[in-house]
Amino acid sequence: DADVTQTPRNRITKTGKRIMLECSQTKGHDRMYWYRQDPGLGLRLIYYSFDVKDINKGEISDGYSVSRQAQAKFSLSLESAIPNQTALYFCATSVSGNTEAFFGQGTRLTVV
Amino acid sequence: GQSLEQPSEVTAVEGAIVQINCTYQTSGFYGLSWYQQHDGGAPTFLSYNALDGLEETGRFSSFLSRSDSYGYLLLQELQMKDSASYFCAVRSSGNTPLVFGKGTRLSVIA
Numbered sequence: 001d002a003d004v005t006q007t008p009r010n011r012i013t014k015t016g017k018r019i020m021l022e023c024s025q026t027k028g029h030d031r032m033y034w035y036r037q038d039p040g041l042g043l044r045l046i047y048y049s050f051d052v053k054d055i056n057k058g059e060i061s062d063g064y065s066v067s068r069q070a071q072a073k074f075s076l077s078l079e080s081a082i083p084n085q086t087a088l089y090f091c092a093t094s095v096s097g098n099t100e101a102f103f104g105q106g107t108r109l110t111v112v
Numbered sequence: 113g114q115s116l117e118q119p120s121e122v123t124a125v126e127g128a129i130v131q132i133n134c135t136y137q138t139s140g141f142y143g144l145s146w147y148q149q150h151d152g153g154a155p156t157f158l159s160y161n162a163l164d165g166l167e168e169t170g171r172f173s174s175f176l177s178r179s180d181s182y183g184y185l186l187l188q189e190l191q192m193k194d195s196a197s198y199f200c201a202v203r204s205s206g207n208t209p210l211v212f213g214k215g216t217r218l219s220v221i222a
Contacts, residue, residue: 040120043155043215050207106154
């Protein structure tokens with residue numbers, strides 16, 4: 001079955017370290033997203049990309065950067081991790097003209 | 113900008129009906145979606161309303177009133193497995209991403 005795969009699934013890192021979260025998809029979707037989930041705050045958009053050459057900031061992009069290496073790959077980087085970036089991170093995909101988004105299984109990141 | 117309001121928690125009895133409301137404010141409107149998320153899982157798509165009225169999919173229905181900027185998700189014949197968080201989400205146009213509400217945690221009790 002086509003999939004949205006996030007790696008790693010869990011990660012503990014130290015304050016100040018650079019970390020990359022990766023997302024790959026086999027759905028052939030053109031649009032990809034990174035969301036952050038914190039208890040009681042829902043899903044907040046970090047960055048999104050509607051094709052390989054398109055990168056857009058979301059609601060909470062400060063402290064994060066992204067790279068769309070190919071249509072199927074969208075990576076999220078924390079250049080210098082801080083404890084309040086501890087959260088559950090989700091990658092999602094969709095296809096233009098369709099409203100449904102498909103989510104990966106999430107990456108639980110802990111910054112100590 | 114966009115904002116969505118939904119109750120933070122709802123508790124209902126197995127076999128009953130529950131309604132989860134969502135009100136939204138958005139500069140444009142391209143439809144209201146609902147997602148379900150079980151603990152430890154990923155959000156999954158439930159329904160989408162672009163036009164006023166009720167959309168039914170099995171035990172779940174979703175309603176939209178664009179004039180009131182309001183929608184709801186109706187779950188019938190509640191089962192224990194329906195215990196989850198439910199998120200409403202909107203897009204302001206076809207070229208903008210989904211913006212989610214903070215979610216409603218539904219607890220189904222025996």
